[in-house]
Amino acid sequence: MKKLLVSVFALFLSIGMFAQETKSFPTLPENVSVKTLDGKTVQTSTFNNDGKPYILSFWATWCKPCLRELNTIKEVYEDWQEETGVKIIAVSIDDARGASRVKPLVNGSGWDYEVYIDQNQDLKRAMNVVNVPHTFIINGKGEVVWQHTSFVEGSEEELIELVRKVMNGEDISESK
Amino acid sequence: MKKLLLTLSAVMLAIQLSAQTLGGGQVTGNFQIDAQFSRQDSAIGAEDVPQKMLSNVFANLLYTNGGFSAGIRFESYLDPILGFNSQYKGAGIANKFMSYQNDMFEITAGNFYDQYGSGLIFRSYEDRNLGLDNAMMGVNVKFRPVDGIIIKSMVGKQRYYWDYGKGLVRGIDGEFSLNSLIKNFEESKTRITLGAGFVSKYEEDQTILSSVEGYKLNLPLNVGAGAFRMDLAHGNWGLQAEYAIKSQDPNALNNYIYKNGNALFVSASYSQKGLGINLQAKRIDNMGFKSERTSTGEMLYINYIPAMSKQHTYALMALYPAITQVNGEMGIQADVTYSIKKGTWLGGKYGTTLKMNYSQIMSIDKQPLEGYTTIDQKGTDGYTSDFFKVGDELYYQDFNVEVSKKLSKKSKLALTYAYIAFNPIMENEHGDIHYNNVVVADYTYKMNSKNVLRGELQWLKSNIEYFDDDKRSGDWLMALVEWNFTSAFFLSVSDQYNYNGSKEHYYNVSVGYTHNTTRLQIGYGKQRRGLLCIGGVCREVPASNGLMVSLTSSF
Secondary structure: OHHHHHHHHHHHHHHHHHHHOOOOOOEOOOOOEEEEOOOOEEEHHHOOOOOOOEEEEEEOOOOHHHHHHHHHHHHHHHHHHHHHOOEEEEEEOOOHHHHHHHHHHHHHOOOOOEEEEOOOOHHHHHOOOOOOOEEEEEOOOOEEEEEEEOOOOOHHHHHHHHHHHHHOOOOOOOOO | OHHHHHHHHHHHHHHHHHHHHOOOOEEEEEEEEEEEEEOOEOOOOEOOOOOOEEEEEEEEEEEEEOOEEEEEEEEEEOOOOOOOOHHHOEEEEEEEEEEEEOOOEEEEEEEEOOEOOOOOOOEOOEEOOOOEEOOEEEEEEEEOOOOOEEEEEEEEEEEEOOEEOOOEEEEEEEEEEHHHHOOOOOOOOEEEEEEEEEEEEEOOOOOOEOOOOOOEOOOOOEEEEEEEEEEEEEOOEEEEEEEEEEOOOOOOOOOOOOOOEEEEEEEEEEEEOOEEEEEEEEEEEOOOOEOOOOOOOOOOEOOOOOOOOOOOOOOOOOOOOOOOOOOEEEEEEEEEEEEEOOOOOOOOOOOEEEEEEEEEEEEEOOEOOOOOOOOOOOOOOOOEOOOOOEEEEEEEEEEEEEEEEEOOOOEEEEEEEEEEEEOHHHHOOOOOOEEEEEEEEEEEEEOOOOEEEEEEEEEEEEOOOOEOOEOOOOEEEEEEEEEEEOOOEEEEEEEEEEEEOOOOEEEEEEEEEEEOOEEEEEEEEEEOOEEEEEOOEEEEEOOEEEEEEEEEEEO
């Protein structure tokens, strides 16, 4: 009888452990190498915003909607940072044709984002990005809580609204 | 009963524990489905599609668990949509790999993509939308013994549609960040990265006859290519250079000449907030490097030589794109981005952005060898070339300016002008150089926070009269109107009109719906024959008339 109880208890325990699995988000790939605008190789594990959420946006110098997205956000970025402390990490997928134009374009356009070059598209593949622009919101734990492709003027307001929700600990995975 | 329960719970516990020690891992992926229905239209050169429906599908599945990852890609082309090589026909697992990495090592077995430096001697690459894929099948190892050193080595064969190329490709590359390696240099404002790589191709002997009858060419079974590169950054300044050489490599691209190849690429830039300048120069001499010596076409390239010009995205500006001449070209490019500050006379209330770009690509100097009257004689060294002498032939020239300005809280305007000279020899066609003037106005109007209208007007004026072989010749007008309801829905209507030429209208109506990362797009209309360029790469697309449905998603 005792044994039976023990085994039933063990069964319940193991079932309980299965059931415990709460909703989990994929995490940002950790060991993918990208380059800074100064040519330094860094691992994606260094991506962070001191425990606050950040926006990860894939773009390219030849992608018009991407440039529109980053230029539109530029105008409100200071306000966003002041209010939420959010940071934008912009990853260029330009190959050798455009890669050397990335830094002059970033500075010439006056973007204050953290910019990396993913020339071999390793991070693009690891994050299942098919087309650019492709934008992610990563929470303070490094989890990908939301992603979206395409950009149109006005989407930036939806984006910051989602960041606010993430900061309040809300689940936004069902948001469009 | 008791035993059963115990065993059951033990099994479940074991699964649970193993899942925990393995961390469970995560499965992600993406897919794309393209379906095309096209009908015959002799006016634009669209051929009959007896299958009625063509489709391309791919799906990637990626499993990651700590340092371990594995992936497969399913592809099907039943039958391939127009513009994709018919050798793609079929379905199956096209790509598979396993990879493990820790702080020091990364080893990948199976299919992999990688590049050495900018790719002058090695780049394996894919672009599914262009049907380009020269994935390596083999082993790739990366080693980081200390911070600042990355050594890479690989061996494998290249993907050729559903098969692999005959050539065996081996390579090694090292990259050294001096700032990380030299003490007291770490915090320096000057950053120096040096790199060097070597790639070798082995291919079995075969019989290729020289132009002197009866002589079989003595083919090198191993062809080597080496490159040295540096990347220097000092505050606002940057300088990048890469030089590559290639040993004797008689192949179908260079008409089986024995001359060594070389390539030089230099890029200098200066930028500060509001101003960015980039100057580039390159010289390519006999650098077509493929893993099969008889191969022509877009597959089996071991290296990658980018075109040195701006990648245009407006349809009429992209009508005549630059195409890299791997057998020899010299080019320069200058690119400036300048933001005029808000509140100034030119900047207005919101500021203005100016972009200027100039590129010119010429042939290289090629002189016949002693005792020969023409260059590129099969089985010889081909030609001699003065490194610093520019050739006589203009391949491509592009001067373009873009002014973009936010006019009010609701509207934005971008005006672009381009002067593009295009030599048909880049597409292996003969004929006069096309000189084109192109003007584009791009206007965005935000009606409210949800509805955005965008319109484009484009005009291309060419010096070349229309001729039927080249359906893009003559003068063009294009108009496009696009309505976006948030980023979730769009409707666009456009027409390209060859008003001084075939008088043909290429109209198109497209709707798209995006929900997070899932996007459905349906387009109906006529597609002009021409080059489709995405990123830095282009593919020939035949004319079509009909319906195109595309669904992409990632998870």
